[in-house]
Amino acid sequence: MTTQSTQPDLLYSEAEDDLRAAVRSLLADRSDTASVLVRAESGTPYDPELWKALAGGIGAAGLLVPEKLGGHGASHREAAVVLEELGRSVAPAPYLTSSVIATETLLALDTQTEAVAGLLTELAAGRRTAVLAVPLSASHDGHLPVGERRITGVADAAVADVLLVLRTDGLYAVETANVTVEVLTPLDLTRPLAAVTLDDMDAATHLADTETAEKAVRRGLLAGAGLLASEQLGLAEWCLEETVRHTRERHQFNRPVGSFQALKHRMAQVWLEVVSARAAARNAADALATDSSDAALAVAVAQTYxxxxxxxxxxxxxxxxxxxxxxxxxxxxxxxxxxxxxxxxLGTPGRHKEALAALVDLQAP
Known part of the structure; x- marks a missing residue:
């Protein structure tokens, strides 16, 4: 059940600032840009020790999981802060796919059942990772790979322990040892994709019926799209800060190139866009955290922009x-x-713009 829409809170709380400081310090120590470059070029971008420290040490993996299941009972606002910092460092970590999308999907099921509760507890502790077996391009209001034997473009499948698979009779949890995971060559070397072939479903664990499963998967994808905006915000902030730093230090004609009017205007325009992006991303995170009736609208705005x-x-x-x-x-x-x-x-800007138009009853030209 969703709540009535209320005035969104776009400011960061003290707890969120403390969480940001902890995550940024960890990433500076274990995932600086030099080490990310080396791992990306090696073809093995993931650092198991980084994930262990982030997921279990700081406890970031359990932010969305209730305390009774071993989590921290926090909200999407705190998870958004983690994703901002991961975006700033382009850290190869399955946080979005496991700790947000898969976790949110499981939370939409019956958490009283032993299979769901047990998996959520393992995810919250950082002992296991789970990935929803859908293409990275899948959107919450689009086609879902129901009953497909081979699914291409699944992000972070290579490091997942469990896959959440949609079948015609519901949602299943499948150990990756029982499937074939073929690593693909992606554009983004820090978030590898894979083709998953479902070889053996006999040992899979049934988690939910068809109707419940589809609703849960779409909820997970909606939360993923909303918090992906925070990752994009962190990425944009780093790019702007790095550009400003470089143009201050780089000199031509005995002047910093950043003092040239044309470059100042370009960077000022990016700054304005980043400020607006922060408002959109924070609004989406807050709407998801409060279970607002405007959550889908906030997510569509955030992703479009x-x-x-x-x-x-x-x-x-x-x-x-x-x-x-x-x-x-x-x-x-x-x-x-x-x-x-x-x-x-999780849906192109064009697709989210179409969803936005439908939500506000605005006819396309």
Missing amino acids: CSRVAVRAAEECVQLHAGIGMTWEHPAHLYLKRAKSDEIA
């Missing part, structure tokens, strides 16, 4: 770094690739 801001900021970062930004050694390309990948993740 934040997706394009992230791409714009990343493109400007590459352009205003000039020749340096075009090199493989500089991390700018990782941010551009993540931004382009996120742009089509």
Whole structure:
């Protein structure tokens, strides 16, 4: 049941600021841009120790899980802060896929059942990861791969312990040891994709009936799209800050290039867009946290806007770094690739714009 819409709170609480500081410190220590570059180029971007520290040490994996199931009983607002910081560092971690989408899907089921409660407890503790077996491009109001034997484009499947699979008779939990996971070559090297072939469903655990399962999956994808905007916000913020830093230090004609009017105008425009993106992302996180009746509307607005801001900021970062930004050694390309990948993740901006038009009863031209 959704609540009546109320005035959204876009400000960060003290607890959220403390959480941000802890996550940023951890990522600076274990996932700086140099180490992310090295791991991305090696083809094995994930750092198990980073995930162990983030999920279990800080407890980020259990933010959305109730305390009675071993979580922290926090909300989407706190999870959004974690994703902002992960976006700033383009850290290869299955947080969005496991701790948000899969967890939110499970929370929409009957958490009194042993299978669901047990899996949520394991996810909250960071002992296991789960991934919803749908393409990264799947949207909450679009086609779902019900009953498909081979599913292509599943993000983070290579590091998941459990897959949540939609079948014609409901939702199942399948150990990845019982499926074939073929790692693909993605555009975004920090969020690998895979093709999943469901070989053996005999050992799968049935979690919910068909109707409940589809509603739960769509809820998980809606939450994922809403909080993806926070990742895009963090990415855009880093790109802007790095660009400003570089143009202050880079000199031409005995002046910082950032003092040239044309460049100042470009960076000022990105700053305005980032500020607006922050408002949209925070509104979506708050709407999800309060279970607002306007949650779908807030998510559509956030994704329509934040997706394009992230791409714009990343493109400007590459352009205003000039020749340096075009090199493989500089991390700018990782941010551009993540931004382009996120742009089509969980629904394209165009699809969200169509959903937005339908929600406000605005006819397309």
